[in-house]
Amino acid sequence: MNRTMITATNTLGQLQHKMDMIGHNISNIQTTGYKRKESYFNDLLVQEFNNQKQRNEIGRLTPLGIRQGTGARISQSQLVLTQGSIKNTERSLDVALEKEDLFFKVRVADDQGENTRYTRDGAFYLSPVSNNPEQMMLVTGKGYPVLDEFNNPIVISGSIENLTFSKEGQLKAETDNGAVQTFNLGMISIKKPQFLEQIGENLLGLPANFDDLGIDQEDIMTALEGGLRQDISMRQGALENSNVDLSKEMTDLMNVQRQYQFNAKSVTMADQMLGLINGIR
Structure with a gap:
């Protein structure tokens, strides 16, 4: 040749x-x-x-x-990571992120066990907890649990009357007995997207060979906790379109x-x- x-x-x-x-x-x-x-x-x-x-x-x-x-x-x-256009849906479980570096944290069970993945798809749903039907879990459209700031699934107890997402990423659930439960959504800010890979189902994750790259996870993303939560900006009743x-x-x-x-x-x-x-x- x-x-x-x-x-x-x-x-x-x-x-x-x-x-x-x-x-x-x-x-x-x-x-x-x-x-x-x-x-x-x-x-x-x-x-x-x-x-x-x-x-x-x-x-x-x-x-x-x-x-x-x-x-x-x-x-x-x-x-x-340029921002996609935002469309209003008027659905209480739809949330659009208004900053291009923000991502939700979700838990995914696959061949490698349970791992934390990241997505900008804010079309959420409520799914009954298998061992307690009186509790509802916040999940993605694929059924993956949405995590709070402590990496725990968001589980709401009681009969839900109203759900409200604040601009700063807090979920407030009001039940029929007048009780109010609050959860801070698990959020991250991605600084170096070139180190992440698309793993399917509109999810992002760290590559399998991440340990060999010689870089710390903190250099790629920042968990928005404590005072950093003021950097969160989201809108309820809306969804972000793709940036294609x-x-x-x-x-x-x-x-x-x-x-x-x-x-x-x-x-x-x-x-x-x-x-x-x-x-x-």
Whole structure:
């Protein structure tokens, strides 16, 4: 395989990953609180051939020698946390976050056990507790428990008459006997989204190899507790739309498709050139 084929095939695989990412963004354009992902390319190893003997060319504007690369790769893919538009729903269990770095904490049970995950999807529901039907648990649309600031599930006792979410992230539940129960929602502020990965179902989490990255969790996110809760801003009776711009995603998709076609054509041309060389008698 010659150099042209190597360069093109290396780039083709990375362009396929880029197309998959764009397709994932487009498919989640209607997902509440979804954050699009953006990727960036870097050149792979570049080799320079200094094949020119004359070094004093008058008026030359380009570098001396020939530079040949081996393709491109995705150097980084990260979440774009820009704020999505907010739509009013007038539903008491719908909550929209009004700052782009805020996330709810939820508990998810999977193959790795119970883990804390993060989401901006504020479409909450009440689900009866299995061992006590007189208690209701605040859950996400997928049934995952929403956590309070102490990482405990939010469980409300009694017959609920009214639910109120404050702007500072406090849930107040009024029951039919006049009692009032309050809970501070578990919230975090994400400072370095590039260290988080999408794990499905509109959830974010730390990567499986987080311990090998050499970075503390406090450098990535901050738990909003105590005096930091004044940084929380949310709105009841509303939901945040995804921040996916369909026109931008379609433009990026067409550009990537053209790049894919160009590299595929390079493979075809290289194969034809090899055929001509092999056909020489």
